[in-house]
Amino acid sequence: YKRQGVAGSGKSSLIRGHLPAVRPDVVMLDQSPVRGSRRSSPATFTGMLDPIRTLFARTTGAPAALFSPNSSGACPACQGAGVIFTDLAFMDGVTTMCEVCRGRRFKDEAQQYLVHGRSIADVFEMSVAEALEFFTEKAIRTVLRRLSDVGLDYLTLGQTLTTLSGGERQQLKLASELAVGGRFYVLDEPTTGLHLADVEHLIALLHRLVDDGNTLVVIEHNLDVVAAADWVVDLGPGAGHDGGRVVFEGTPAALTTDGSTHTGAYLVRYLSG
Incomplete structure (x- = not known):
């Protein structure tokens, strides 16, 4: 499950402001100091x-x-x-x-x-x-x-x-939480500061976590992560007062054929090489 949108569109505000109220058991993992x-x-x-x-x-x-x-x-x-x-x-x-x-x-x-x-x-x-x-x-x-x-x-x-860098701090927090399966995780821009090879490693880990029965919400701009998601919620259409609305919800494949959002347009361009 992937939360996507342009910078300032309200992705983190939506998740941080509302999700803990309905899911008190959620584990929030960000890049704040350990x-x-x-x-x-x-x-x-x-x-x-x-x-x-x-x-x-x-x-x-x-x-x-x-x-x-x-x-x-x-x-x-x-x-x-x-x-x-x-x-x-x-x-x-x-x-x-x-x-x-x-x-x-x-x-x-x-x-x-x-x-x-x-x-x-x-x-x-x-x-x-x-x-x-x-x-x-x-x-x-x-x-x-x-x-x-x-x-x-x-x-x-x-x-x-x-x-440690911000990305390393987030990975360390995730490692400390992995002992228990069947949990609900929110990762806030986990690819920040990561090398491309590390992004591939992270995506493989996210798939393993889902396979182990965990639920993941990832707030991210990285298009590799968007393409790997099972479900994408795209916020926009712009930033600030022009954002905060759900402009798309569906699979990455459907996002590439939608054509009405900034994310969809960039994802098509990215995947086509």
Whole structure:
């Protein structure tokens, strides 16, 4: 199901203003900043750090808190951030790598304990793809697989969330929601900032979500996403005061033969190459 229209035609306003009232269970996924501190990472946001800490504690006999940069395992100099923030009052602050932990976030004691030859700091520097090769534990692999499914297999587990783009933030939120099937999702312009190859990956994921029994409403301008939708609702005909009306509703194939909307005209031109 696809919500389409020119910029400013009222797509997001319609969905955000009315849908939650009739579907309180809707999961809204947009590109707004992910909640968390400057020490938050994909590992902490998805809850994956808990089974990783448990694995290290069970294997080494050390307390689980030692394997968190937000607890007793944190470097005392940077408090587990890996960097030092210097406030320059009226000027922009300066961020420098912590010289004590060399940006690795953990104190030396925590880094001395190894699981399969790798320390907790090594794990934080692994990409999702590398971690899938390393871990065999089901609880950890389940989360890693979800991150890979949404196209984030290149992110490192300890990468700070403040470094993610808007599209990456939305994909991370989606990955954290994938554990439960049969849900109602709204994705607000999920292709923003994505490479063309990533758009193809995203469309494949959207199809998988529908096949798994989920309902998707996608607010989008990207014509590849429009063409892949099961049903299109086109708002317009223009923007602002000239928008806000449903100018077309139907399949993408019907949209290309309608010929009366801006979206339909551009979709025909796009598909014809």
